[in-house]
Amino acid sequence: MQNTWFQLTLLISVLLYVAAEFFSVWRVRKSKQIGNEVVRWDWAWFCYPGVTLGLLIVLAWYGWGMNP
């Protein structure tokens, strides 16, 4: 039961992660098109994937470790 929940949560995490990335790229393009302020890239953009993927990996590792 716990493993299934883990797999489901990780699947949701990955889907939300991919959706958030697509959304970000789409918003950046759209803001350029409609003449909003130009969104520039900096380290904060790379921090998000790093932090999120790191957490996902640790959670998965711990989760499966708990109930292999």
Place this chain on the structure above:
Amino acid sequence: MTSVQKEADDLTESVMAGQINQSIWRDLITLTKPRIIMSNLVTAWAGFFLAVKHDAAGWTWIEWLLMTLGSALVMASGCVFNNILDREMDQRMARTQHRALPMQRMSVTFVLTYGILLGLAGVSSLYLVNSLSAILGLTGWLSYVWLYTYWLKRTSTLSTVWGGIAGSIPPVIGYCAVTNSFDMGALLLFSFLYLWQPPHFLALAIRRREEYRAAGFPLLPVVHGVEATKIQMVRYLAALIPVTLLFYGCNFAGPVFLVTSIVLGLYWMYGLVRGFGPIEEEKWAKRWFFYSIWYLTALSVLLMLGW
């Protein structure tokens, strides 16, 4: 001088001395930022009672009291140091220019001694619970004072992201005070608070961006604008929602928590995405800043109750 005049002067002097005493006490309390301490203590209690419910481990009210006192004192010390390090920038912001140090009502040496004493008392109190709690307290203090306040806050837009480490530690201290081990529960609490902070704090940063700009803080909305900040808020919230699901999956929370976290999380996401449309920015940022506090409080209470 008549005796009546003398009595009147003495009375005036004693009233003034009383007012000065009152003002010193008020400054000493204000320097510790009691509101920040209180909101962090709620999460520390959530961690503590989460561990109690989950492990059915033995605990005493003395441990709870020492954990509460230790966490509060360590946080108070961190906030006092924050006041010292930010005193020049505080002079430039309307919100902070009336604090004790910018107004020079207290000397830096006095406040520094006060901060050190608070920190020592706090870490000692946590050490009486267990050494892991003391180490966590010290880690939180260092990440707040050195990593966030001294280094990143004045140099990088990443201050919100890495500064989040300090804010994520109180619930972990509460949890480890009971379990004395860093396991899945501690990791989930850390992740929950860590991912909650960017969308929470960036809403405040949008609201107060002109003040931060005037003070010279390179926060994300100041350096890269509001649009980029909103995008980051959405991204971090997208990572936060699955973490809340894991509390239920690992038997740390019940179905009420599961449903509430999904509903509140999705509503928050809806609100953030709507922020890209035509809105009053100030009003929008204020609304979702307060919503994030409400969200954290509600979920913390549910975790404590184990529902």
